[in-house]
Amino acid sequence: MRAIKQIIIHHSASPQSMPLDNAVALFDRVHKQRLHPTSNWYWLHIAYHYVVSANGDYKKTRPIKEIGYHAGVRKVNIESVWICLVWNFEIETPTTAQYNTVKKLIRELQSLWDIEVLWHKNVKATACPGKNFDFRKLEEELYTQEEKKVAIQDIIKSNSELWDKVEKTKKYITGKDTMDLIDNVQHSLSELNKYLRTRWF
Numbered sequence: 001m002r003a004i005k006q007i008i009i010h011h012s013a014s015p016q017s018m019p020l021d022n023a024v025a026l027f028d029r030v031h032k033q034r035l036h037p038t039s040n041w042y043w044l045h046i047a048y049h050y051v052v053s054a055n056g057d058y059k060k061t062r063p064i065k066e067i068g069y070h071a072g073v074r075k076v077n078i079e080s081v082w083i084c085l086v087w088n089f090e091i092e093t094p095t096t097a098q099y100n101t102v103k104k105l106i107r108e109l110q111s112l113w114d115i116e117v118l119w120h121k122n123v124k125a126t127a128c129p130g131k132n133f134d135f136r137k138l139e140e141e142l143y144t145q146e147e148k149k150v151a152i153q154d155i156i157k158s159n160s161e162l163w164d165k166v167e168k169t170k171k172y173i174t175g176k177d178t179m180d181l182i183d184n185v186q187h188s189l190s191e192l193n194k195y196l197r198t199r200w201f
């Protein structure tokens, strides 16, 4: 299995919202035409791993193990999973159902791999997925406040444990440079925990 590092959000820039099956069939046809038939076998069908229509329906259109291709940057293609939202978000606005489905897909993928979410414009000079796609809203609503708090609490606990562990190993350490570095790390851990407690609790 390839190493997945990113989920990339893309819009189809289609002038109309289309039913899911029509959109998938159209992309499949267009992508097949665009690609050279002697390319590797896995290139020969729809480039996206998921397609999400305006009513929130979605289809898994490409196995994750197959590299997608749309970034225009090969390194990115190799490491990413593509989610294509049907419609043109330079003009239209994604529907709540569409946001909800994308969130569900991202959560599923993030439960399997440690991956970040990007939009197409993060990896290539393009307007995709359009100015009306609200990336901040997506990011903020991806996990509930409660889920975020549990994760933050876990970080705080790990930081404290690491602080204690470092403290206990100090007696074995010699050399001012090393000790200074260790003090700095401990200071940073304390500061981070202080910040997280203030910000979240």
Ligand SMILES: [Zn+2]
Pocket (backbone or CB within 6 Å): 009, 010, 011, 120, 126, 128, 129
């Ligand atoms: Zn795109």
